[in-house]
Amino acid sequence: MSKQALRIFDTHHPTTILNSLHTTTTSLSQTRQAHAQLLRTGLFLDTHFTTKLLSLYANHLRFSDANLLINSIENPDVFSFSTLIHTYSKLGRFSDTIMLFSRMLSHGVLPDTRVIPSVVKACSGSNNLTGGKQVHGFCITSGLCQDPFVQSSLIHFYVKCSQLKYAHKLFDVMTQPDVVSCSALVSGYARQGYVKEAKIVFGRMEELGIEPNPVSWNGMVAGFNQSGHYLDAVMMFQKMHSFGFKPDGTTISSVLPAVSDLEYSLVGVQIHGYAVKHGFESDNCIVSALIDMYGKCHSTMEMSQVFDEMPERDVGACNALISGFARNGLTDEALKAFNKLHDQELELNVVSWTSIISCCSQHGKDIEALNLFRQMQDSGVKPNYVTIPCLLPACGNIAALSHGKSAHGFSLKTGISNNVYVGTALIDMYANCGRIKLSRVFFDRMPVRNIACWNAIMGGYAMHGNATQVLEIFKLMEKSDQKPDSITFTSLLSACSHSGFTSQGQHYFDRMTKDYEIKPRIEHYACLVTLLGRAGKIQDAYSIITKMPFEPDGCVWGALLSSCRVHHDMEIGKLAAEKLFELEPNNPGNYVLLSNIYACKGLWKEVDKVRDLMKSKGMRKNPGCSWIEIKNKVHMLLAGDQSHPQMIQILEKMENLGMEMKKLGCFPVTSFVLQDVEDQEKEHILCGHSEKLAVVLGILNTSRGSTLQVIKNLRICGDCHVFIKFISRFEEREIFVRDTNRFHHFKDGLCSCGDYW
Numbered sequence: 001m002s003k004q005a006l007r008i009f010d011t012h013h014p015t016t017i018l019n020s021l022h023t024t025t026t027s028l029s030q031t032r033q034a035h036a037q038l039l040r041t042g043l044f045l046d047t048h049f050t051t052k053l054l055s056l057y058a059n060h061l062r063f064s065d066a067n068l069l070i071n072s073i074e075n076p077d078v079f080s081f082s083t084l085i086h087t088y089s090k091l092g093r094f095s096d097t098i099m100l101f102s103r104m105l106s107h108g109v110l111p112d113t114r115v116i117p118s119v120v121k122a123c124s125g126s127n128n129l130t131g132g133k134q135v136h137g138f139c140i141t142s143g144l145c146q147d148p149f150v151q152s153s154l155i156h157f158y159v160k161c162s163q164l165k166y167a168h169k170l171f172d173v174m175t176q177p178d179v180v181s182c183s184a185l186v187s188g189y190a191r192q193g194y195v196k197e198a199k200i201v202f203g204r205m206e207e208l209g210i211e212p213n214p215v216s217w218n219g220m221v222a223g224f225n226q227s228g229h230y231l232d233a234v235m236m237f238q239k240m241h242s243f244g245f246k247p248d249g250t251t252i253s254s255v256l257p258a259v260s261d262l263e264y265s266l267v268g269v270q271i272h273g274y275a276v277k278h279g280f281e282s283d284n285c286i287v288s289a290l291i292d293m294y295g296k297c298h299s300t301m302e303m304s305q306v307f308d309e310m311p312e313r314d315v316g317a318c319n320a321l322i323s324g325f326a327r328n329g330l331t332d333e334a335l336k337a338f339n340k341l342h343d344q345e346l347e348l349n350v351v352s353w354t355s356i357i358s359c360c361s362q363h364g365k366d367i368e369a370l371n372l373f374r375q376m377q378d379s380g381v382k383p384n385y386v387t388i389p390c391l392l393p394a395c396g397n398i399a400a401l402s403h404g405k406s407a408h409g410f411s412l413k414t415g416i417s418n419n420v421y422v423g424t425a426l427i428d429m430y431a432n433c434g435r436i437k438l439s440r441v442f443f444d445r446m447p448v449r450n451i452a453c454w455n456a457i458m459g460g461y462a463m464h465g466n467a468t469q470v471l472e473i474f475k476l477m478e479k480s481d482q483k484p485d486s487i488t489f490t491s492l493l494s495a496c497s498h499s500g501f502t503s504q505g506q507h508y509f510d511r512m513t514k515d516y517e518i519k520p521r522i523e524h525y526a527c528l529v530t531l532l533g534r535a536g537k538i539q540d541a542y543s544i545i546t547k548m549p550f551e552p553d554g555c556v557w558g559a560l561l562s563s564c565r566v567h568h569d570m571e572i573g574k575l576a577a578e579k580l581f582e583l584e585p586n587n588p589g590n591y592v593l594l595s596n597i598y599a600c601k602g603l604w605k606e607v608d609k610v611r612d613l614m615k616s617k618g619m620r621k622n623p624g625c626s627w628i629e630i631k632n633k634v635h636m637l638l639a640g641d642q643s644h645p646q647m648i649q650i651l652e653k654m655e656n657l658g659m660e661m662k663k664l665g666c667f668p669v670t671s672f673v674l675q676d677v678e679d680q681e682k683e684h685i686l687c688g689h690s691e692k693l694a695v696v697l698g699i700l701n702t703s704r705g706s707t708l709q710v711i712k713n714l715r716i717c718g719d720c721h722v723f724i725k726f727i728s729r730f731e732e733r734e735i736f737v738r739d740t741n742r743f744h745h746f747k748d749g750l751c752s753c754g755d756y757w
Contacts, residue, residue, distance in 0.1 A: 028060045028062065031053065031056040031057065031060065032065075034053070034056075035053055035069075050069065050070075050073055050076075050080060051077075051079045051080050051083060053069060054066050054069055054070060054080060054083045054084060055083045057069065058083060058084055058087040059087075061091075063084075063088075063096075066084055067084075070084065076104075076107060076109060077109060078104075078109055078110065078111060078112055078115065080109075081100060081101075081103075081104040081109060081111075081115070082111075082112070082114055082115045082118075084100055085097055085100050085101060085104070085115055085118050085119065086114070086115075086118045088100060088118075088122070089118035089119070089121050089122050089125075090118075092125060094121075094122035094123075094125045094126040094128075095122075095126065097118060097119060097121075097122035098119065098122050098123065098126070098128070098131060101115070101119045101122075110142065111144070112144075113144055113147040113149055113150055116135065116139060116144055116147075116150045116153065117149055117150060117152075117153035119135055120132060120135055120136075120150075120153040120154055120156075120157045121153060121156075121157075123135060123157055124156060124157040124160040124161065125160075127160070127161060129161045129163065132154075132157045132158075132161065136154055136157075139154070146175060148174065148175060148176045148178065151170060151173075151174050151175070151181070152174075152178065152180055152181045152184075154170055155167050155170050155171055155174075155181045155184055155185060156181075156184050158170065159184050159185060159187070159188035160188075162188075162192065164185070164188050164189060164192060164194070164197075167184075167185055167188060168185060168197075168201075171185050171201075177208050177210060178210065179205070179210050179211070179212065179213055179215075179216060180215075182201065182202075182204075182205050182208075182210055182212075182216065183212070183213070183215045183216040183219050184219075185201050186198050186201050186202050186216060186219050186220055186223075187219030187220070187222070187223050188223075189201060189223070190219060190220050190222075190223020190224050190226075190227065190229075191222075191223040191226050191227055192223075192227060193227035193228065193229060195224065195229055195232050198220060198223065198224075202216070202220060212245075214245065214248055214250075214251070217236070217240040217245055217247075217251065218248070218250045218251050218254060220233075220236045221233050221236050221237050221240070221251055221254045221255050221258075222250070222254035224236060224258070225254055225255065225257055225258040230257075230258035230259075230261045230262045231258075231262060233254070233255055233258035234255060234258050234259060234262065234264065234267060237251065237255040237258075237271075246278075247274070249280055249283050249285070249286055252271060252274070252275055252280060252286050252289070253283075253285050253286055253289050255271065256268065256271060256286070256289035256290060256292070256293045257289060257292070257293070259271065259293055259297075260289075260292055260293040260295075260296035260297065261296065263296060263297050263298075264297075265294075265297035265298075265299055268290075268293045268294065268297055269302075272290055272306075275290070281309075282311060284310075284312070284314045284316060284317060285316070287306060287307075287310055287317055288314070288316040288317045288319075288320045289320075290306050291303050291306050291307055291317055291320040291321055291324060292320040292323070292324065294306060294324065295320065295321075295323060295324020295325070295327055295328065296324070296327065298328055300324060300325065300328050300330060300333075303321065303324045304321070307320075307321045313341075313346065315346065315347060315348060315349050315351075315352060318337075318341050318346060318348065318352060319349075319351045319352050319355055321337055322334050322337060322338055322352065322355045322356055322359065323355050323359075325337060325359070326355060326356070326358065326359030326362070326363070329363060331359055331360060331363040331364075331365055334356060334359045335356065335359075335360070335365075335368065338352070338356045348379075348381070349381065350381055350382065350383065350384055350386075350387065353372065353376040353379075353381050353383075353387065354383070354384070354386050354387040354390055356372055357369050357372050357373055357376070357387065357390050357391055357394075358390035360372060360394065361390055361391065361393045361394040361397070362393070364397075366394040366395075366397045366398045366400070367394075367398065367634055369390075369391060369394035370391070370394055370395070370400060370403050370634075373387075373391050373403075373407070382414075383410065383414075384416070385411075385416040385419040385421060385422050386421075388407055388410070388411050388416065388422050388425060389421045389422055389424070389425035391407055392404060392407055392425040392426060392428065392429040393425070393428070393429070393432075395407065395429050395432075395433065396428060396429040396431070396432025396433055397432065397711070398627045398629070398634050398711055399432065399433045399434065399627060399628075399629060399709045399710070399711045399736075399738065400433075400629050400634055401433040401434075401435070401629060401709060402629060402632045403629075403632070404426075404429045404430070404433055407429075408426055408429075411426070418446070418447055418448075420446070420448050420449070420450055420452070420453065421452075423442065423446045423453060424450075424452045424453050424456045426439075426442050427439045427442055427443050427453065427456040427457055427460060428456045428459070428460065430442065430460075431456070431457075431459070431460025431461075431463060431464070432460075432463070432738070433709065433736075434464075434709050434736030434738065434743060434745070436460050436461060436464045436466070436743075439456075439457060439460045440457065443456075443457045449480075449482070451482060451483075451484075451485055451487075451488070454473070454477050454482055454484075454488065455485070455487045455488055455491060457473055458470050458473050458474065458477075458488060458491040458492070458495070459487075459491045459494075461473065461491075461495060462491045462492075462494045462495035462498065463494075463738075463742055463743055464742065464743045464745070464752065465495070465498040465499055465742050465743065465752060465753050465757075466495070466499075466752075467495040467496050467498065467499035467501045467504070468499075470491060470492060470495035470496075471492070471495075471504070474488070474492060483516070484516060484518075485518070486512075486518055486521055486523075486524070489508060489509075489512050489518065489520075489524060490523050490524060490527060492505070492508045493505050493508060493509060493524060493527035493528060493531060494527050494530075496508070496531055497527060497530045497531035497534055498741070498742050498753070498756075498757070499756070500534070500535055500756055502531060502532065502535045502537070505527075505528065505531040506528070506531070509524065509528055512524065522550070522552070522553055522555060522556065523555065525544065525545070525548055525552065525556055526555040526556045526558075526559045527559075528541075528544055529541045529544055529545060529556055529559040529560050529563070530559040530562070530563065532544065532563075533559060533560055533562070533563025533564070533566075533567075534563055534566065534756075536567050538560075538563055538564060538567060538569045538572050539572070541559075541560055541563060542560060542572050542575075545557070545560065552579075553583065554580060554583045554584045554587070557576045557579045557580045557583065558576075558580060558589075558590065560572065560576040561573055561576040561577055561580060561590065561593050561594070562593065564576060564593075564597060565593050565596055565597055565600075568597065568600050568601065569597075570597055570598070570601060573593075573594060573597045574594065574597075577590055577591075577593070577594040585617070586617070586619065588614060588619040588620060588621055588622060589622060591610050591611075591613065591614045591619065592621050592622075594610055595607050595610040595611060598610065622713070622714070623638050623639050623640070623641075623690075624638070624639035624689060624690040624691070624712065624713065624714050625637070625638050625639070625690055625712070625713045625714075626690035626691045626693065626694040626710050626711060626712045626713070627694070627710070627711045628694040628695075628697060628698050628708065628709065628710050628711075629709065630697070630698060630701045630702065631701070635694070635697060637690045637693040637694050637697065638690060639689055639690045639693075644693075644697070646697060646700060646701075647693075649700055650693055650696045650697055650700065653696050653699065653700060654692060654693075654696050657696070657723075657726075657727065657730070660730060661723070661726050664726075666722065666726055689717060689719070689720050690712060691710055691712045691716055691720050691724070691737055691739075692720055692723055692724075694710045694712075695708060695710055695724055695727060695735060695737075698710070698735075699727070699731055699733070704731065704732060704733075705732055705733065706733070707733065707734045707735070707736070708733055708734070708735045708736070709735075709736045709738075710735070710736070710737045710738070711737075711738045712737065712738065712739045712740070713740065714739065714740060715739050715740055715741055715757075716737055716739040716744060716757075721744070721751065721755070721757075724737060724744075724746050724751075725746055725749050725750065725751055726749065727746075728746035728747055728748060728749055728750075729748055729749030733746075734746070734747050735747075741757060742757060744757070
């Protein structure tokens with residue numbers, strides 16, 4: 001402390017000491033010395049001095065000292081409390097603000113119009129509706145409610161607490177309505193989705209002689225976007241521009257997401273031009289919004305260009321780029337961009353990693369998703385409750401059970417396993433990995449369930465062909481007052497079709513509309529066609545298609561063609577195939593199904609015609625492919641492929657097993673080879689089916705009695721089905737095989753499907 005300051009404090013004159021205390025320049029040390037001097041001189045009893053000290057302590061954030069000081073004042077006045085209350089509220093210490101306000105009232109000190117707005121702000125910030133209403137009541141009884149600043153603060157409070165009716169009542173009785181209060185009310189209505197009310201209040205501003213400012217316009221644009229009224233947000237932006245108000249960075253950042261969701265690419269380009277013209281191209285928030293907009297509008301070239309032209313890239317823009325590629329199915333480009341950014345040592349966050357994992361999981365790059373999850377943890381980025389549900393489908397897609405269990409363990413360790421989205425993903429993962437009993441255990445333990453949880457467990461049982469359990473779950477769902485949705489009925493119908501519950505399936509199809517007013521969608525008709533077709537009622541299935549209220553798509557005709565393949569119905573099969581050739585001209589699966597129908601009838605000339613047609617279109621049959629996880633590693637085997645390092649051992653083991661089958665009177669079902677070749681060649685072809693190769697690989701690399709799990713990209717053939725039933729008994733194994741239709745659980749020479757698939 002300077003000598004001059006010491007000389008000032010040496011004097012006993014009150015004015016001299018008071019003038020020496022400056023809020024902006026007095027240090028904490030000087031404040032404490034002044035405090036001590038006031039105590040020595042007896043001037044401490046003067047509230048002018050103590051209020052000044054309180055302000056200084058608050059300015060230095062020494063709230064413990066300030067509280068000791070205010071507790072030592074015998075008769076504090078409104079200024080003593082208002083200093084601290086204002087500072088607490090300004091710093092976001094809302095509980096301290098309300099507590100000090102209560103102490104003020106207990107001392108019999110009545111607040112003034114400068115204290116109330118700070119207290120109301122604290123109630124608003126802590127979402128304390130009850131406390132705010134009590135303050136409002138006090139203001140009414142004390143007459144403070146007539147003050148425009150108090151009225152404005154209360155309007156903001158009710159808007160923040162989503163009590164728009166109270167806010168509007170206050171607005172209607174305001175003595176001096178201002179632009180701040182109007183903007184708050186308008187923004188509140190817009191955010192809550194009350195479009196009409198927001199526009200009415202906005203229109204009243206002109207009647208009241210209040211000119212909207214940028215905050216008013218931005219509140220409307222941002223609010224409509226937030227509440228999902230995207231068209232209103234865009235129209236308000238255009239109106240703002242036509243009225244001569246210049247949109248700022250906040251406006252542009254708020255309207256671009258609305259443009260994105262509407263996929264108004266032309267409007268997006270115009271806003272982009274405006275942003276460049278007015279120098280907003282260096283605003284990272286706006287650039288990220290532009291990248292996101294172009295991605296959602298499927299303009300990936302423009303999206304990449306905006307990203308490449310960024311002067312300084314930030315993680316938000318990187319995430320928008322990755323999501324844009326993923327949204328457009330450009331998984332390779334997303335991976336390339338992510339790896340490039342990672343190599344540049346840009347600090348990618350949990351959103352970045354989650355986005356790329358989700359992208360790979362959704363677009364068939366399941367192994368890449370698992371590898372990325374491991375790299376994410378190696379990089380020190382902690383997965384969250386969004387990451388795990390994005391990863392788990394990849395585990396389920398390729399039956400990577402050990403990886404799924406590891407993710408489950410991580411969710412337990414981090415305390416996110418009870419999250420409803422994580423829980424739903426775990427139910428789905430265990431079902432996809434063949435562990436439907438674990439799915440049910442996890443479902444039963446969930447503390448909170450939403451419709452997705454119910455649908456996940458029902459879908460799991462449906463995939464396993466357990467229609468009885470699906471129907472029981474549905475009854476339990478109805479008893480718990482959870483209303484089913486369209487996905488629920490898809491699971492019900494699918495389960496019934498897998499188990500041959502034809503009458504039950506038709507019953508629930510009728511209940512959709514009758515009991516729940518859910519209009520059947522295209523997928524429900526596809527399930528109904530499958531239900532009837534699989535039961536051999538091909539003509540009834542075709543009749544359903546002709547009576548549909550909308551045009552049947554490839555899924556519906558594909559369901560009919562698949563049933564014709566199972567039941568060798570050539571006439572309706574040809575009709576279904578012709579429709580599919582029109583709807584899906586580049587789908588080789590439809591040509592293969594028709595070819596198989598001809599082959600079953602021995603019509604080899606017709607088979608050759610279909611295959612020549614495929615060749616002329618440059619199409620090839622999708623090769624059979626199976627996955628099996630062995631010792632935490634996923635192996636992929638292609639039908640007829642000889643590249644696996646253990647292929648010699650696999651074929652030798654398969655030959656030995658084949659001999660054992662024949663000894664027991666079980667011979668290869670060569671009718672499933674739909675080629676015009678000798679029986680010996682047919683047996684050789686059957687040996688190359690991918691699911692057989694995967695099962696035998698599992699036998700070679702695991703101990704006797706171990707469970708095997710195989711995923712196949714096509715429907716399992718009848719010969720493979722017989723072969724795996726034999727192996728389950730001969731090798732004493734439980735074997736799970738998931739094909740495109742359902743799960744087959746082989747045990748003791750039997751299959752859970754009951755040979756109905």
